[in-house]
Amino acid sequence: IKKYDKELYLKDFHATVDISENRVLKRLLLEILQVIMNVKKSIEKIPKNLMSSDLKKDFTLLQKYSSKLNYLLKEGWLRKVQIVQKEKGISNAYLDYRYIFFKDLNWKLKHISNFQPQFSRQYQYYWHRTDLLYEIWGYIKVIEALKGLGFTPVKGWIFDNVDLDFQELKPGTCVEMKTNGMYKHFMYLKIKYDDEVLPEEEEKVTLSNPLWHSSPHNRPDIRIEIYDKNMIFQSTIILDTKYRRLKNMNNFGKAGIVEQLNAYRYQLLSPYPFRADSYQKYNLFHRKNEDHQVIDVAALYPGELNDQEEVLSELKTKSTKSIVLNPRFPNNSLLKKFLKESFNQQEETFEQFEKWDEFLKDF
Structure with a gap:
């Protein structure tokens, strides 16, 4: 034993970084590096x-983190520290807030990396x-049903994306689709x-804006x-979402929707396709006052627990229909039947x- 500056030292004393706290730290950093590499x-x-712009930035940041961790683990002072899966006894690393930070970081990274965000699951839980x-x-769900009926997305909304940047669904959004050979x-x-x-006036309609209203x-x-192969407007289908019970909307007045859906059925009008040059020859068979180009109207509503077996039902005036569309029931057969x-x-x-x-x- 030697005495220096009033301190006692053992004969074989030497400084070392291979202590329990650093062993725990090295294990945590290795696990953090593994998560980063997996991501x-x-x-x-x-x-x-x-790749979205944000994803590219995240990837660059991950590369920077992995590079720094690899240097620290392989070429820095931590390379002198043993790798142990479990330290014997209770290490001070679990009591020191500086080490606890890496423990919490490791847990959070693992938790986040294992989470798989699914929009469909979110809708199922939070639809109400x-x-x-x-x-x-x-x-x-309407776009999904149309794809199931033989239509292919062409452009619009998320189908315009060249990357994975999120596109908000805003009023006026239009997705365009076309048949893929399933129809004659x-x-x-x-x-x-x-x-x-x-x-609001018939005289103002155009090929790109073919509808007008009187309501x-x-x-x-x-x-x-719906347009033909020459992009001449033919007709339209109206679907309105109603987050309420059928019995509460199947009537007239403020509480009901019958008046609103009737207006969609009979007061959305268009002079097309007969105004187009290629269809004017059919004016002989077409009554000028029959410009109702709405094929059908339906209200989409969540329904009750036993409504998944319900058939397409008509509302009071028998001019519009109601369709159960509920996130709890993955089968959207009623919607597809209506559209078909x-x-x-x-x-x-x-x-x-x-x-x-x-x-x-013959003429």
């Missing part, structure tokens, strides 16, 4: 042309919190969300406009045009 591998699987969320979810006649769709029908109810939640029946009606209209063509050949 990097997941991001690398995404094609570069689909707001009618606006139900409205947005309804629009998404080509149909091009414009699915419009919360879009106001303008103008204050002129802003349905979802409007599906509407497209069948449009197919019949195309067939009628062909018959008129045959008849006009």
Whole structure:
């Protein structure tokens, strides 16, 4: 034993960093590095042309973190520290706030990296919190149903993205889709969300804005406009989301929706397709005062627990329908059935045009 400056030292005393606290720290940093590498591998699987700007920044940051940790673990002072899975006894690392920080960081990183955000799951849990969320979810389910019926997205909203940047669903949003060969006649769709029908006079309509209205109810939640192969407007399908019970909306007045849906059915009008040059030859068979180009109207509502077996039901005036669309029931067969029946009606209209063509050949 030697004495220096009133301190006693053992003969073989030497400074070391291989202590229990640093062993715990090294294990935590190795686990943090592993999480970072796993996240990097997941991001690398995404094609570069689909990466959002934020994701690219995150990836650059992860590379910086992994580089610093690798240097510290392999070339820094921590390389002198043993790697142990579990330190014997209770280490002071679990009592020192500086070490606890890395312990908490490791736990949070593992928790976040294991979390898989799924919009469908979020909607299933939170759909009942707001009618606006139900409205947005309804629009998404309509696009999903259309894809199931043989329509392919062309452009609009999330289908315009060259990366994964989030695109808010705003009023006036329009997704365009087209048939992929499942129908005899080509149909091009414009699915419009919360879009106001303008103008208010028939004389102001155009090919790109073919509808006008004669009612204050002129802003349905979802409007599906159908066009032919030459982009001539043919007809429209109206869907309105109603976050309420059927018995509370199946009447007239402020509490009900029958008046509103009737207005969509009979007071959204268009002179097309007969105003277009290629269709003017059919004016001989078309009554000028019959400009009702709305095929059908339906209200989407959550329904009751036993409504998943319900068939398409008509509201009081028998001019519009109600469809149960509930996040608890993954099957949207009623919506698909309604849309399929509407497209069948449009197919019949195309067939009628062909018959008129045959008849006009003799003149």
